[in-house]
Amino acid sequence: MGLELNITTNSAVPLYRQIAEQVRVAVATGALAPGEQLPSVRAVAEQLVVNPNTVARAYSELVREGVAEAQPGRGLFVAERRTLYSPEERDRRLSAALDIFAREVLFLGFTREQIVARLDTTLAKFEAGAEEKAHE
Amino acid sequence: MGLELNITTNSAVPLYRQIAEQVRVAVATGALAPGEQLPSVRAVAEQLVVNPNTVARAYSELVREGVAEAQPGRGLFVAERRTLYSPEERDRRLSAALDIFAREVLFLGFTREQIVARLDTTLAKFEAGAEEKAHE
Amino acid sequence: MGLELNITTNSAVPLYRQIAEQVRVAVATGALAPGEQLPSVRAVAEQLVVNPNTVARAYSELVREGVAEAQPGRGLFVAERRTLYSPEERDRRLSAALDIFAREVLFLGFTREQIVARLDTTLAKFEAGAEEKAHE
Amino acid sequence: MGLELNITTNSAVPLYRQIAEQVRVAVATGALAPGEQLPSVRAVAEQLVVNPNTVARAYSELVREGVAEAQPGRGLFVAERRTLYSPEERDRRLSAALDIFAREVLFLGFTREQIVARLDTTLAKFEAGAEEKAHE
DNA sequence: GTGGTCTAGACCACG
DNA sequence: GTGGTCTAGACCACC
Secondary structure, eight states: OOOOOOOOSSSSSOHHHHHHHHHHHHHHHTSSOTTOBOOOHHHHHHHHTOOHHHHHHHHHHHHHHTSEEEETTTEEEEOSSOOOOOHHHHHHHHHHHHHHHHHHHHTTTOOHHHHHHHHHHHHHHHHHHHHHHHHO | OOOOOOOOSSSSSOHHHHHHHHHHHHHHHTSSOTTOBOOOHHHHHHHHTOOHHHHHHHHHHHHHHTSEEEETTTEEEEOOOOOOBOHHHHHHHHHHHHHHHHHHHHTTTOOHHHHHHHHHHHHHHHHHHHHHHHHO | OOOOOOOOSSSSSOHHHHHHHHHHHHHHHTSSOTTOBOOOHHHHHHHHTOOHHHHHHHHHHHHHHTSEEEETTTEEEEOOOOOOBOHHHHHHHHHHHHHHHHHHHHTTTOOHHHHHHHHHHHHHHHHHHHHHHHHO | OOOOOOOOSSSSSOHHHHHHHHHHHHHHHTSSOTTOBOOOHHHHHHHHTOOHHHHHHHHHHHHHHTSEEEETTTEEEEOSSOOOOOHHHHHHHHHHHHHHHHHHHHTTTOOHHHHHHHHHHHHHHHHHHHHHHHTO
């Protein structure tokens, strides 16, 4: 277990974001335990065949978010106490994402029911994916 | 009636897209009726304090999408509503938007039910907002 | 293989549209295969001696149309072929092009048979040209 | 009979071009005979409810093309001898129009047969329209 | 007055 | 290196 990363270059999502995202999910689902060490920038860069700068950027984003902590000279470790967002902040972010999504999708001409149903299956799919990873 | 535009410069969403999106939503929800004239490029540019080119770019996107039509020398007018995209394309776009949204939001720690419920409210709000405007 | 671009400045068709059109045709006829990389904005701008913005505009149109896709930081690549527009929209666009063409050409005094025959040859030429290029 | 003009403002085709086009067709089909006088700019502008400048522009285009001739102080008359384009020029124009049309339409994904068939019906429709006018 | 095109040059995100 | 966004300012077609 630990961490299994995979990326797709032919995507509009930047590589560094794909990497950060997968670490975040691994932490959230417990596949990566608090205190566990993250693989080194160089190791990840070699494995994924990407520029080390790209990995470094993903990592620094995780540190900024409080998901990981740097122990100078030793490497990056999953944070013990994830102090992520305040309830208000979480709510604000959800609202913002909802607004952007709604605007985007209203224009396509789907009904409210269709959109809601599709979101439900999409979220279920993501959760299932995370479960799978956690049990690996 | 008509159109109330407002933008936020410190957003990841580019200005021209914010403008186009607001017009699109206004049209999709009926707040802006087919045949209605859009405010002139210069007027919008002045009101929002942005470069006319930025507004022009938003407008040309709307024209290419078939949301608005230019009458040479007279201005831009809301086009008759029509289904531009093929079913597959609409689905593709919905899926893409869902994926981005799901990634953004799962990480925040809401349950699936919470997210779905909030989306329902958000979509309803947009529809209601349109009604309101149409009856003003 | 690849792409040969050439433009004419004293044309009613804007530069950015000439560029986009040539890429579109190359893709539609198979001269440019899905997955292939497009020449960079700067390279094209230099080759054609136009402003990079003009090329960028052509490219962004192709992306919006789904003809090409951007891979952040790497460049533009030809997208998988897909049907973007609804049947009604395709028909609408064909009708519009036909109308403009007919008005333009009827006035020249050719017979219907002559015009139709010439169109057939022209279309065949485009298809043949693509074959040729694909086998180079 | 003489001339019956009608325009549509909600079109991408500029008004002055719509007007000029209708005069051209009327002359080509004999609805307007050589030597016949064209209605005055002011008369047309009033009838169509457009800016006189717009009509004047259409007329000046016709004069430039040799379709009409100005008799100073008396007005505009249909030219006796229409010396339009040389055979080479006609051919060149047809080719150019064909090229533009083909590029536009290839992208839409119709087959050659479909396009050719649609052109045939479109041209037939236009010819029928002209006949009708000539017999009014 | 309207929108549309093009140039020039700056700044940013991504790899 | 890649593309994307924005500004500034010019010029044109159309009404």
